[in-house]
Amino acid sequence: MKKGKLPPCVIMAGGLGSRLGAITKHKPKAVIEIKGKPFIYYTMDWLRKNGFREFVFLLSYKSEIIENLILSYSKEKNIQCNFYVDQKRSGTFNAIYSIRNQLNKDFFYTNADEISNINIQSMYLRFLENNLSVISLLKKDSGGYLNIERDFIKEKLKISHGTHIELGCKFVNKKIFQFVDTKYEKFEDFLYVDLINKTRIGYYLSKSLPIRIDRAIDIKNTNKYLTNNK
Numbered sequence: 001m002k003k004g005k006l007p008p009c010v011i012m013a014g015g016l017g018s019r020l021g022a023i024t025k026h027k028p029k030a031v032i033e034i035k036g037k038p039f040i041y042y043t044m045d046w047l048r049k050n051g052f053r054e055f056v057f058l059l060s061y062k063s064e065i066i067e068n069l070i071l072s073y074s075k076e077k078n079i080q081c082n083f084y085v086d087q088k089r090s091g092t093f094n095a096i097y098s099i100r101n102q103l104n105k106d107f108f109y110t111n112a113d114e115i116s117n118i119n120i121q122s123m124y125l126r127f128l129e130n131n132l133s134v135i136s137l138l139k140k141d142s143g144g145y146l147n148i149e150r151d152f153i154k155e156k157l158k159i160s161h162g163t164h165i166e167l168g169c170k171f172v173n174k175k176i177f178q179f180v181d182t183k184y185e186k187f188e189d190f191l192y193v194d195l196i197n198k199t200r201i202g203y204y205l206s207k208s209l210p211i212r213i214d215r216a217i218d219i220k221n222t223n224k225y226l227t228n229n230k
Contacts (some may be wrong), residue, residue, distance in 0.1 A: 013112035154190035
């Protein structure tokens with residue numbers, strides 16, 4: 001499929017990385033080095049390869065470290081990057097909601113610490129063709145917390161008796177923020193607890209889990225994956 005122009009990419013990069021313990025005591029997990037290179041560079045390479053050229057970073061913990069690395073990367077690759085810092089560490093919902101007026105009509109939302117094996121252009125085309133408010137990346141999983149019905153996500157369950165899990169990536173039309181009548185900590189809680197009852201949320205399926213560096217074992221597996229996929 002011929003690549004079209006993609007909207008800006010919003011990257012959540014403010015987490016503490018607490019599950020990595022001492023590894024993230026002095027740095028954000030997105031800058032952990034994998035084979036001598038900060039993981040955030042792999043994320044950026046993946047996004048650029050898929051056609052993104054404009055990036056918005058939502059930062060919090062040790063934000064200056066990520067910002068300095070990305071500024072160096074953006075100069076080398078000739079891409080546009082903007083940074084917003086959530087000093088209060090108020091969660092992903094508040095981070096994205098606080099900059100809603102600075103966002104384009106449509107944007108792609110992902111995390112700094114993961115890379116998904118999908119065709120982003122195809123996902124975006126489905127988002128546009130179906131005039132969706134949101135399209136989320138899902139994977140079939142018998143212990144999931146989401147259920148689907150035809151072309152849309154139907155409901156979020158309180159316990160894991162659903163059919164799918166969400167993988168962190170989504171295209172979003174910022175008109176969804178007109179439906180906000182309360183505040184959440186997680187962006188996904190707004191989407192699947194509140195918004196799902198007010199507008200259509202579509203989905204795009206992935207056959208595999210993302211490459212992640214959420215735990216120590218993930219770092220080991222990522223090293224192995226990148227060694228085997230040079």
